[in-house]
Amino acid sequence: MRAAGGTLMSSTESAKPSKLPPFDASDPLGIDDLLGPDDLAIRDTVRTWAADRVLPHIAEWYEKGELPGIRGLARELGALGALGMSLDGYGCAGASAVQYGLACLELEAADSGIRSLVSVQGSLAMYAIHRFGSEEQKLRWLPAMASGEIIGCFGLTEPDHGSDPAGMRTYAKRDGEDWILTGRKMWITNGSVAGVAVVWAQTDEGADGRGIRGFVVPTDTPGFSAPEIHHKWSLRASVTSELVMDEVRLPADAVLPDASGLRGPLSCLSHARYGIVWGSMGAARASFESALDYARGREQFGRPIGGFQLTQAKLADMAVELHKGILLAHHLGRRMDAGGLRPEQVSFGKLNNVREAIEICRTSRTILGANGISLEYPVMRHATNLESVLTYEGTVEMHQLVLGKALTGLDAFR
Missing domain, CATH: 1.10.540.10 (Acyl-CoA dehydrogenase/oxidase, N-terminal domain)
Known part of the structure; x- marks a missing residue:
């Protein structure tokens, strides 16, 4: 459009607000x-x-x-x-x-x-x-x-098979119309309180992982038990269990009919990893906000430590990574809503956001000093929890290899 006096002015310039909104430390990117x-x-x-x-x-x-x-x-x-x-x-x-x-x-x-x-x-x-x-x-x-009336759990990881679920030893064999399920699963969230377990097992219906099937198992079925795992130093406010299946007899209709091979459990993991992309930024935000508040109030050498250059550098770097991570999560969410989110992109988000979240927690701890290890502040709790989040649903190495394969076209898993 043409402004008064004949000079050119873009429509974007004409739509600019006369006054910028104030800077929001809790949402610096808007x-x-x-x-x-x-x-x-x-x-x-x-x-x-x-x-x-x-x-x-x-x-x-x-x-x-x-x-x-x-x-x-x-x-x-x-x-x-x-x-x-x-x-x-x-x-x-x-x-x-x-x-x-x-x-x-x-x-x-x-x-x-x-x-x-x-x-x-x-x-x-x-x-x-x-x-x-x-x-x-x-x-x-x-x-x-x-409604939360029934809690569920998901049995994939085994004591000897975490990153390589194709090697699972839990096995289901046919006995007439029924299935007999035998095996063990490890590090199962909600296991001891679940009313139903989705358990993945090898069958004779295919080789090289193609025979893996999912079973919907009521946890009151004879032969099923879920002893709770104790002595954890991470995810302590969470129920974590082992699942033990000792010749659990299941009817034919316990099988998930539309899942065969690893495609089933891996697609479930991709959906759960997407939630971690967002969730890890929540732990990072809580730690960052605790450090920022502490830096504003804690005085050393006669003034708040937030006024020193090194502390401000830490806060600035943490804010950049935190809000970049939230932007990444938001972008992936829009892609999922549009039906265009690929598993490799979920790996991108999980790898970056959890790794950066741990670093934000560790840096926040340095700002809090010795107080950072106290449970009066959330920082150390979040840092130790994220050590588990870093590992479960795909370790750093696994997501690096997923991205490496996507980038190069070469499979480095085997």
Whole structure:
């Protein structure tokens, strides 16, 4: 368009606000401007719930290594619509991927164990049934899982097979119309409190991993047990268990009919990893905010330590990585909502965001000094939790190799 006096002025220039908004230290890039009213409402609802129900107790739960009242918490999360929230139908909220990600961020800002409870319930156990199950399986399990009345778990990792699930030893053999399931799974979130387990096992229906099938196992089935794992120094406010299947007899309709081979469990993992991309930034944000608040108030040499150049350099670097990570999560969420998110892109997000989140926690600890190791502050709790998040659902090395294969076209896994 042509301005007065004949000079050229772009439409962008004409639309510029007369006054810039103030700088917001909690949202320095203005990422909230990318969110709609429903997105913000869901985020704020989950944040308020976590502040009321988790934050006043989480240090005690973590110190004791327990998550008391987990069944009640699951029902509350179900009432919020947070369980299986990105799934449609069967009592699920049908939220967008971005909205689910925002919920994961707020839950992990409270504690990784709480986000893990939601991720395993919705993105692994419920997602497996929703995507690969029969209509009868969906109707039987999903409504009660969405409400939190039934907790689910997901059995893939074994004592000797973590990054290489194709080598799993859990085995299911036919016995007439039934299946007999035998084996062990390890490091299973929600295992000891679950009413249903999605368990993956080898069968005789294919070779080289193609015979892997998923089974929906009611945990009260004879031969099934889930002893809880204790003495953890990470994810202490989380129920972690071993699953033991000792000739568990299952009917023919316990099989997930639309899943065969590793495609089934790996697609579930990809969905859960997406939540981690967001959730890890919640842990990082909580640690960064704790360090920033501490730096503003803690005085040394006659003034707040936040006024010293080295401290400001740490805060600036952490803010850059934190909000870059949130932008990355948001971008991946929009791609998922559009149906264009590839597993390699999820690996990109999980690799970057968890790695940077741990570094933010460690740097935050240095700003807090000795106070950083106290449970009066969230920093060390988040740092130790993220050590588990770094490993589960794909180690750093596995995601590096996923990206390496995508970039080069060469498979370095074997």
